[in-house]
Amino acid sequence: MSYALRGALGIMSIGEALLPKITLPSITLPIPSFLNPKRTQEDAPTIEEKLSEIAENAANKGAKVPFFTGNGIYLAAPKKKRSHMKRRLRVYTPGSKHVKLKNELNRCPACGHYKRAHHLCMNCVSQIQQYWKQRDAKLKPPAYKEEFANPLDEQVLYPGKTERAYDRKLRLKDYLVKRPKTLPVEK
Amino acid sequence: MPLGRSAKMLHHTMRNLVSSLIENESVKTTFGKAKTAQGMMENLILKTKRTKLPPNQFKTELYGMLYNQDRTVPKLMGELKERYKDRNSGFTRILKLEPRIGDNSPQVILELVDNGVREMKFWYIAKVVARLELQGSPLDPLTEKNVKDLLLYRKDGQAEFRKTVETCKKEFFKEEDALDNLPRMKSTTNGFHRAFRNFDVVSRGGVEKSETDVKSSEPENKDSQ
Numbered sequence: 001m002s003y004a005l006r007g008a009l010g011i012m013s014i015g016e017a018l019l020p021k022i023t024l025p026s027i028t029l030p031i032p033s034f035l036n037p038k039r040t041q042e043d044a045p046t047i048e049e050k051l052s053e054i055a056e057n058a059a060n061k062g063a064k065v066p067f068f069t070g071n072g073i074y075l076a077a078p079k080k081k082r083s084h085m086k087r088r089l090r091v092y093t094p095g096s097k098h099v100k101l102k103n104e105l106n107r108c109p110a111c112g113h114y115k116r117a118h119h120l121c122m123n124c125v126s127q128i129q130q131y132w133k134q135r136d137a138k139l140k141p142p143a144y145k146e147e148f149a150n151p152l153d154e155q156v157l158y159p160g161k162t163e164r165a166y167d168r169k170l171r172l173k174d175y176l177v178k179r180p181k182t183l184p185v186e187k
Numbered sequence: 188m189p190l191g192r193s194a195k196m197l198h199h200t201m202r203n204l205v206s207s208l209i210e211n212e213s214v215k216t217t218f219g220k221a222k223t224a225q226g227m228m229e230n231l232i233l234k235t236k237r238t239k240l241p242p243n244q245f246k247t248e249l250y251g252m253l254y255n256q257d258r259t260v261p262k263l264m265g266e267l268k269e270r271y272k273d274r275n276s277g278f279t280r281i282l283k284l285e286p287r288i289g290d291n292s293p294q295v296i297l298e299l300v301d302n303g304v305r306e307m308k309f310w311y312i313a314k315v316v317a318r319l320e321l322q323g324s325p326l327d328p329l330t331e332k333n334v335k336d337l338l339l340y341r342k343d344g345q346a347e348f349r350k351t352v353e354t355c356k357k358e359f360f361k362e363e364d365a366l367d368n369l370p371r372m373k374s375t376t377n378g379f380h381r382a383f384r385n386f387d388v389v390s391r392g393g394v395e396k397s398e399t400d401v402k403s404s405e406p407e408n409k410d411s412q
Contacts (some may be wrong), residue, residue: 107370108224108315109315109318109330110311110315112363112369113358113368114227116285118283119283119284119285120282120283120284120296120311121305122284124311124314125284125296125307127358128311128359131354131359156225177288177289179288184364184367184368
């Protein structure tokens with residue numbers, strides 16, 4: 001549509017004198033069926049042909065005719081809305097979809113909070129792993145650092161960075177989902 | 188296809204896992220993968236212990252079974268072989284963790300037994316002992332048994348364990364209410380079930396009394412109403 005408008009504007013700018021002032025819309029008259037040559041069954045249009053024809057027509061008329069509705073072809077759709085009762089029966093009746101009670105809970109002997117039986121307490125595990133990380137970082141040789149005789153050289157070569165909000169977000173990792181600590185056992 | 192992989196992919200995955208396990212002493216994966224890798228690891232160590240091939244020939248064989256061979260193969264033939272000379276089996280251990288956040292797949296830690304670097308069970312039990320000592324309560328039978336099993340084949344295990352307990356005391360109980368929760372189970376299983384009470388609740392003096400007071404006062408109020 002917009003292309004057509006732009007094209008029309010372009011032509012207008014070339015010169016109004018060149019164009020006819022009054023234009024009549026093209027009229028197509030419906031021709032009675034007996035005047036048309038009869039089609040055999042082999043010539044009958046398939047669904048694909050019909051659809052492509054409709055699409056062509058729609059493109060020519062500026063998509064005024066809806067493509068999916070009102071063209072004599074129907075898509076599968078439910079006849080009636082599912083009632084409130086039926087929906088709730090389907091969604092909430094089966095026992096497998098209920099929230100289940102957890103009976104397989106223990107007390108973590110290392111922190112006194114709830115934990116799953118036969119599993120480790122994730123709070124203690126993460127605590128220990130964090131400690132390992134710090135411990136191993138200390139054992140590593142320190143990263144190479146350039147030394148400068150004149151501190152001005154360093155300032156010129158490596159001017160200070162300003163941390164943007166985006167960088168800060170990346171560094172803090174607040175977007176990660178963290179596992180909450182479980183409740184203490186009967187405090 | 189096991190684990191959603193073709194045979195070739197599966198072989199590479201397991202080879203990779205076992206190599207990482209030798210290198211890092213501990214890996215965190217899903218349960219299925221850990222179970223398969225565990226068997227392979229056990230077999231590898233047994234094979235290394237019992238082989239009658241000359242070392243050079245066996246070394247070339249191992250090169251075809253592992254990755255990062257310059258690090259893994261010498262470690263397997265030297266350090267690990269020496270570490271497990273008194274054991275016949277059970278060189279690895281699987282510890283279950285909570286399911287992963289995101290896809291809810293069951294996670295585990297697969298670790299080599301008696302490694303001094305990253306042994307979760309060693310540290311976990313050390314933390315339990317540290318907590319009990321800080322609270323001034325004696326070790327329960329289950330913890331005692333766990334400590335004994337843990338240090339059975341370990342070289343200088345007792346000294347290392349004491350050192351780890353001291354570290355745990357210093358590092359892990361910094362929160363204010365970290366030691367409030369006392370051990371309450373008399374049973375040796377250290378667990379309890381809500382449906383059937385196979386445990387005795389240890390009375391805690393003031394707390395227990397106040398609870399009973401509340402309970403006893405409730406029916407009186409109802410009567411008066």
